[in-house]
Amino acid sequence: MKHRARKRFGQHFLSDSGVIEEIVQAIAPQPQQVMVEIGPGLAALTQPLVERLGHLTVIELDRDLARQLREHPQLHVVESDVLKVDFVALAQSLCGSTPCADASVPQLRVVGNLPYNISSPILFHLLAQATAIRDQHFMLQKEVVERMVAAPATAAYGRLSVMLQWRYAMENLLLVGPECFDPPPRVDSAVVRMVPLEHPPEVALPVLSELVRVAFSQRRKLLRHTLGQWLTERQIDTAFDTQRRAEEVPVAEYVALAQAAVKPLTTNTPS
Numbered sequence: 001m002k003h004r005a006r007k008r009f010g011q012h013f014l015s016d017s018g019v020i021e022e023i024v025q026a027i028a029p030q031p032q033q034v035m036v037e038i039g040p041g042l043a044a045l046t047q048p049l050v051e052r053l054g055h056l057t058v059i060e061l062d063r064d065l066a067r068q069l070r071e072h073p074q075l076h077v078v079e080s081d082v083l084k085v086d087f088v089a090l091a092q093s094l095c096g097s098t099p100c101a102d103a104s105v106p107q108l109r110v111v112g113n114l115p116y117n118i119s120s121p122i123l124f125h126l127l128a129q130a131t132a133i134r135d136q137h138f139m140l141q142k143e144v145v146e147r148m149v150a151a152p153a154t155a156a157y158g159r160l161s162v163m164l165q166w167r168y169a170m171e172n173l174l175l176v177g178p179e180c181f182d183p184p185p186r187v188d189s190a191v192v193r194m195v196p197l198e199h200p201p202e203v204a205l206p207v208l209s210e211l212v213r214v215a216f217s218q219r220r221k222l223l224r225h226t227l228g229q230w231l232t233e234r235q236i237d238t239a240f241d242t243q244r245r246a247e248e249v250p251v252a253e254y255v256a257l258a259q260a261a262v263k264p265l266t267t268n269t270p271s
Contacts, residue, residue: 036056037056038114116185130196172190208255214230224242
């Protein structure tokens with residue numbers, strides 16, 4: 001498949017056969033599983049996946065690549081910006097045409113070499129639809145993966161860490177150098193496994209997202225200057241310690257604070 005990488009799509013095509021085999025082994029696709037690949041590109045990962053699955057759905061924005069991919073009889077091609085794809089609806093559609101064991105159980109397996117320039121928006125887009133997803137395996141910029149799995153009180157710990165660790169168990173699986181791509185990117189890459197938690201803490205996602213965004217808006221300042229003001233403005237009465245910096249607060253505390261933020265205020269009514 002001949003194709004010149006397009007910079008505006010952030011295209012870097014995986015070309016190392018040994019790395020490809022390692023990734024496929026980590027994903028461990030099984031026949032008849034419902035899988036979606038984001039950005040299949042030149043089908044380096046697509047072909048070994050479809051050989052094991054029997055059928056694969058791919059999401060490709062580049063119309064030239066999408067046209068070539070449609071020539072493959074075992075591929076269902078969704079030509080679209082991935083940020084516009086409803087994965088819940090896609091899962092329901094694909095499971096309706098595939099022998100799923102239980103339609104009420106998340107069946108969709110999602111994989112892909114994500115464009116570095118929009119990797120975070122894709123992760124947040126999928127976060128809101130995690131109920132339909134069984135697991136995710138992504139190639140990302142190494143620094144992004146490190147932020148995803150970072151522990152509190154480390155330099156890499158931030159908004160991405162909190163938002164994703166609330167919903168997923170994650171593992172940094174594999175380091176991939178620039179030489180494994182054509183054209184080579186200027187950064188190292190890594191493969192991450194993301195498995196949605198079966199029983200995540202219940203929380204209003206927009207509230208948690210806003211709270212965490214405010215907390216990390218000025219990392220070097222104590223939280224009383226940022227999140228403390230946010231709590232005061234919303235009249236949220238809590239024992240949360242704002243004499244810390246954002247990176248010192250564990251995920252569970254951010255979740256608990258978001259839960260407290262949506263509880264109705266108690267008011268005194270005249271007798």
